[in-house]
Amino acid sequence: MRAQPVDVVVIGAGQAGLSAAYHLRRRGYTPVGTGAAAAAAGSPTFVVLDADDAPGGAWQHRWASLRMATVNGIYELPGAPVPPADPADAARDVLPAYFADYERRFDLQVRRPVRVRAVRREDGDPAGRLLVETGSETDAEAWSARFVINATGTWRRPFWPRLPGxxxxxxxxxxxxxxxxxxxxxxxxxxxxxxxxxxxxxxxxxxxxxxxxxxxxxxxxxxxxxxxxAEFDTAARVAAIAGVEERVRRGEPPGSVISVTGQHxxxxxxxxxxxxxxxxxxxxxxxxxxxxxxxxxxxxxxxxxxxATGFRADIGHLAPLGLRTSAGGVRVATGRSLDEPRLFLIGYGPSQSTVGANRAGRDAVRAIVAAEPAAHRSAQPTRPSDIRPTDAAIATN
Incomplete structure (x- = not known):
């Protein structure tokens, strides 16, 4: 299986993954498969892989009666406000449409449905590249990346407590x-x-x-x-979940958000x-x-x-890296694996909130840019207005 080279692989296209992709675009990274001329001129590349059939992250799977009026803590994606919506509208209709428009607007070229089944060190080299394997064993593809941003969230791992009987x-x-x-x-x-x-x-x-x-x-x-x-307050929530940072730094499972925010x-x-x-x-x-x-x-x-017992981090595909501690978590600080610095975990631990996910995506890209070759770092950041949608995107807007 021949792996396609790329500078950054983003796994997941929910709030955290799209935030990371946006900041990669702003920093001059080009989606694989587009902008061949820019890539040939030395532009670094990225690809976003998403397991869902359509845009929207976990929002597309929420129950029908979850209305915009009853959604807590919605935080806009960077560079584009959430469009006005009737409070009676279903969140699973409004927000996936917002995500889809966002992907088109910033030409993020998300590939879907693509399920990542394993991330491992290429040739076992701890100083080399990371190999991202996708698809089934009979229909497999792979990407060879300098960095991986994991933004898979929790939706695919509902937690069921075990009780006798x-x-x-x-x-x-x-x-x-x-x-x-x-x-x-x-x-x-x-x-x-x-x-x-x-x-x-x-x-x-x-x-x-x-x-x-x-x-x-x-x-x-x-x-x-x-x-x-007190009424639900996003700033208070951000301050409260900051305490989760120490747990994930020690490699403990992040725990539930409600355990640190309380119930409003x-x-x-x-x-x-x-x-x-x-x-x-x-x-x-x-x-x-x-x-x-x-x-x-x-x-x-x-x-x-x-x-209604919550979810756990969907990171089983990272198992080949051997990062899980005896406590059951992954050691992470400021969104970066402490034991595999080429890996970023965003939307994990303290960045589980929507505002936290945005910040984590930005910070991961900053760290990647700082670690890239000087030729990549010298590229001028791109303003949001300079990111041009594809012709197909223009036709659908």
């Missing part, structure tokens, strides 16, 4: 990852369903509010919820409170065929268990 449950179990709408929990045969909702995060509370309007709900969390009376009162939490359904119960200890067993020995019947 889970396999015996006769009802339905699903994760937020697979949630569609409250309609799937509507009464059947005249009887209301009972839905146990597990989780302390924003998604858990949003779905509690929705589902409780058509079904009986029972909300459980592992710990008491720390309610913050919102319109949907107050609506659930007003209806008397925002009642937190301790986490059950076991699952039985007809429901869940509580810590005090009591039994709570259930037709459905909805796991």
């Amino acid at each position: 889970a396999e015996t449950f006769l009802g339905r179990q699903l994760h937020v990852h697979d949630y569609v709408s409250r309609d799937e929990f509507s009464a059947r045969g005249g009887a209301r369903q009972r839905v146990v909702i597990v989780g302390a995060g924003i998604s858990a509370v949003q779905l509690l509010d929705e589902i409780s309007q058509v079904a009986d709900t029972f909300w459980v969390t592992r710990r008491e919820v720390d309610w913050d009376a 009162r919102t319109a949907w939490s107050e609506a659930a409170r007003a209806r008397g359904v925002l009642v937190r119960h301790p986490m059950f200890t076991a699952i039985e065929p007809g429901g869940v067993r509580m810590p005090d020995g009591s039994f709570e019947p259930a037709d459905v268990i909805l796991w």
